[in-house]
Amino acid sequence: MARRSVHRSxxxxRFVPKSTVARWPGKTTTEQVGSGTSNHRPVYRSAATGRFVTPGHGKGNPSGTIRQWV
Known part of the structure; x- marks a missing residue:
């Protein structure tokens, strides 16, 4: 499977269209999916910056972070 970009709220x-990312960049994130993802452990990312954050920060700020499995 080739790598591709997907956008999430x-x-x-939930998945959102690219137009939503343009309107609310701080409330959405873009991810790369495809080969190379094993989906066996959860990680948290800031929606505003896309950087990884601690699990405590992710759980404490659910509307500003994304939980994903890598």
């Missing part, structure tokens, strides 16, 4: 975790 930080609040709901």
């Amino acid at each position: 930080a609040k709901t975790g």
